[in-house]
């Protein structure tokens with residue numbers, strides 16, 4: 001059997017979707033390959049600890065997105081865009097997505113006809129329902145459904161909500177998001193809560209976090225707990241430290257660190273994320289943390305200029321990695337330890353190269369499998385200042 005046929009047998013849309021590059025490998029093989037790749041990349045810096053995998057690597061995604069459209073006979077279809085195109089490939093269930101979320105999406109598709117809701121047609125601009133996004137609080141069981149519509153007016157909205165809740169009483173909130181633009185972004189700016197509180201909450205490492213339709217939240221909750229625990233182990237906090245959580249998103253890592261630190265600063269560029277971070281800190285009654293809306297590089301530069309002292313720097317930059325401005329300023333401030341969390345080991349080693357030239361060495365590192373069946377690797381590194 002060819003590789004393509006093997007993949008096709010495991011998942012009928014594997015070739016068109018392209019999301020699970022390693023769907024045809026056993027989980028042991030996947031972990032072995034990820035571990036080997038990571039060892040190779042890290043070779044100049046540090047010998048990695050054993051890769052942290054999942055016990056049950058399926059259905060881990062807590063955020064599920066389906067695009068809606070019509071087939072030639074104008075029947076509603078829902079699924080994913082074919083890789084690098086705008087053709088919709090129908091999907092009812094997926095190996096890595098939360099199963100309840102998949103079921104809810106199929107139910108919504110089934111309700112459309114009787115409510116005379118037409119899926120949106122990208123070519124003609126007719127129709128109402130563009131996407132459905134489902135987010136699940138893994139540890140709380142709360143479920144949010146976001147209906148992305150092309151117009152703010154949804155006919156028989158209340159009855160639709162009633163019918164959906166009858167099929168899925170486990171849904172805790174439903175939000176209408178209006179996206180009337182010709183764009184590849186899924187969510188628009190306008191939102192209307194049509195059932196429940198408009199967000200869900202989830203717990204991580206003993207704290208509660210708010211997840212709004214648009215806020216960033218790690219997609220694999222089981223592995224996220226392991227990732228954050230590792231970051232805290234590397235940070236080695238005793239309760240006396242000043243800590244910076246750079247690229248902090250909704251403040252998860254900094255808040256977990258705040259329990260064992262004197263004070264924590266968080267910096268993040270996205271306004272919505274900072275708003276969520278502030279409300280998360282309040283929700284968890286944390287008083288030794290402050291969040292700043294700023295570019296992390298600029299913020300660090302200001303800290304360096306003001307000669308502020310910092311004991312531990314936690315950083316979790318986006319895929320592209322950090323900037324030279326940030327890394328140079330970090331070296332200038334010279335925290336005792338840097339804990340670097342990365343979703344892209346290639347940009348990680350590029351940044352390690354600079355930091356090791358500027359007086360740091362990599363003491364420990366580990367890969368964590370956040371995205372089974374894909375070729376993506378997440379990593380944590382501990383850097384320590386040379387004396």
Ligand code: SAH
Nearest residue numbers: 247248249268269270294295296316317318
């Ligand atoms: N640490 C968080 C989020 C990590 S994702 C968590 O684990 O949940 C990376 C974050 O970096 C995103 O929230 C993104 O908005 C932010 N970001 C990207 N570029 C940035 C920059 N130049 N300055 C500050 N934050 C930035």
